[in-house]
Amino acid sequence: MDGVTLRRDEKNEHVAEIVLDRPEAHNALSTAMARRLAAVCGEVAADPSVRAVVLSAAGAKAFCVGADLKERNAMTDDEILAQRPVFRAAFGGVLNLPQPVVAAVHGYALGGGCEFALSCDMIIADETAVLGLPEVTVGLVPGGGGTQLALRRMGSGRAADLVFTGRRLSADEALEYGLVDRKVPAGTAREEAFTIAAAIAKNSPTAVRAAKRAMRLGGGVGLEAGLDIEDNAWRSVAFSPDRREGIAAFNEKRTPDWPS
Numbered sequence: 001m002d003g004v005t006l007r008r009d010e011k012n013e014h015v016a017e018i019v020l021d022r023p024e025a026h027n028a029l030s031t032a033m034a035r036r037l038a039a040v041c042g043e044v045a046a047d048p049s050v051r052a053v054v055l056s057a058a059g060a061k062a063f064c065v066g067a068d069l070k071e072r073n074a075m076t077d078d079e080i081l082a083q084r085p086v087f088r089a090a091f092g093g094v095l096n097l098p099q100p101v102v103a104a105v106h107g108y109a110l111g112g113g114c115e116f117a118l119s120c121d122m123i124i125a126d127e128t129a130v131l132g133l134p135e136v137t138v139g140l141v142p143g144g145g146g147t148q149l150a151l152r153r154m155g156s157g158r159a160a161d162l163v164f165t166g167r168r169l170s171a172d173e174a175l176e177y178g179l180v181d182r183k184v185p186a187g188t189a190r191e192e193a194f195t196i197a198a199a200i201a202k203n204s205p206t207a208v209r210a211a212k213r214a215m216r217l218g219g220g221v222g223l224e225a226g227l228d229i230e231d232n233a234w235r236s237v238a239f240s241p242d243r244r245e246g247i248a249a250f251n252e253k254r255t256p257d258w259p260s
């Protein structure tokens with residue numbers, strides 16, 4: 001449906017999968033696909049039963065090769081400008097999901113594809129993955145968060161290397177740079193992402209969401225301000241039903257039954 005599919009994990013009802021599903025175009029981001037992705041992310045964000053999300057892609061060759069340049073080549077300047085908020089909503093939809101999101105990357109993740117991965121909390125890449133932000137090679141600037149997210153994930157020097165040269169990184173080099181978190185054998189990124197998502201989904205959804213907020217809000221502030229953000233997160237869950245259930249389950253040596 002317009003290049004994005006939403007699924008629920010058959011083994012774990014608390015894990016949702018958002019699939020970039022336009023394999024015939026290597027999952028290139030079209031306007032219709034961007035609208036659909038923003039809508040799906042809104043649906044997932046509003047669903048309290050979803051505790052973790054996997055962002056994956058259909059097809060064997062690519063996670064996502066970025067914007068659909070064939071579509072854009074036929075657009076006027078006014079149409080390109082009108083497309084901008086649609087694309088920002090798609091990237092923002094992934095970035096702002098309240099649940100932790102694990103990207104399962106294979107093949108090409110270039111431009112917007114790399115930015116979708118960067119918008120996730122963890123990136124699992126298989127050994128076929130090739131990642132890059134080549135926008136400057138076609139007269140553009142990364143526009144899906146690439147400059148800011150690469151900077152925060154990798155530091156200024158490595159982000160500059162990636163953005164200014166437009167070069168592509170293999171899975172090994174991306175791991176070395178800190179662009180990806182784990183490298184796995186070909187064809188297993190999705191499986192590994194689901195394993196991680198299932199582990200996250202076992203934990204208190206209230207606590208996990210609060211921890212994600214604290215980490216996101218604290219990423220660009222000084223230590224003292226960051227500790228205040230953490231303190232607010234702690235206070236938001238310290239007297240919650242989840243905390244009471246978690247402590248009780250620990251003492252009773254049983255699996256928690258989270259009320260949230």
